[in-house]
Amino acid sequence: MARPKQWAKSAFVLIGPLYALADTSPPPDTLQRAEPGGVIVPALLAAAAFALVSSACYIVNDVVDVEADRRHPRKKYRPIAAGRVSVRAALWFAAVLAAVGVGAAGAIGVGENAGGGGSAAVWTAGILAVYALNVVLYSVLIKRMVIADVMSLSAGFGLRVLGGCAAAAVSPSTWLLNCTLFFAMFLAFGKRLGERRTVEDASQVRAVQGKYTDELLRMTTVVTGVALLVTYAGYVQSRHEEFLRPLPGLAAGFNLLWLTVLPATYGLLRIIVLLEQGTYDDPTEVASKDFPIQVAGAAFVALTVAAWWWCR
DSSP states (O other): OOOGGGGGGGHHHHHHHHHHHHOOSOOOTTOOOOOGGGTHHHHHHHHHHHHHHHHHHHHHHHHHTHHHHTTSTTGGGSTTTTTSSOHHHHHHHHHHHHHHHHHHHHGGGSGGGOTTOHHHHHHHHHHHHHHHHHHHHHHHTGGGSTTHHHHHHHHHHHHHHHHHHHHHTOOOOHHHHHHHHHHHHHHHHHHHHHHHHHSTTGGGTOGGGGGOOHHHHHHHHHHHHHHHHHHHHHHHHHTHHHHEEEETTEEEEEEGGGGGHHHHHHHHHHHHHHHHHTSOSOHHHHHHHOHHHHHHHHHHHHHHHHHHHHHO
């Protein structure tokens, strides 16, 4: 019920702190460069907090959606829908997970973990509460509202990013927030497109599917995917001077970070192809099962780290 595979989404909590550590530009006079000691531990605590609270929210969603899940070819095997766990026991489990998650957020302001002081814990806990409220509202209301359902899901990813930045006391960049928004929308629209390829009547398992059409979902998936790539390309361009390095025979130099655009483009376009073919019904499932996508992801991370290491 806790969906531990979905804890991978807490990686979004770490993005802001990690990019703050990787920033090679000279900081303004009023700011100091982020230091690993005050960033990593608070960010990991925040990631744990969001993972546990998200698990609690998944359980609440399963309780609300129990009847619809029983009609879904895959979700009908979930513990509550299958009748293996009672609603009462599930809600108690959710309460325990939420309490431990809040405790992890509170630990950010304790002793050596207080990267931004006690205010870091307060801000992280506040963002965590907004995240939980957004998920609950989605489960009981917003998921039936076309487009708003995707915006709500995307807000959840954005709140994860903000939570990580708050915990580590670093400032989230506009580039980071825009990339997160478009990537989350791409995942959400892609999931709805995939469902229409793998389920005979998608509206029976997700009511809002009755308001979407194949053409609309194709368009929104492609548009948000392109917006993501253009936004990330803009970020790469904005870091041109920091990642510019001379190469043999190329006196003008080359922006090493641009190389990361190649695996990012391949991976995103491959996801669209697989969803359109009906091979998978969830982009996150594609990432966990498709080897070429995994290779592209590994290449993106490796090239990013290599470019940062060389330039630092």
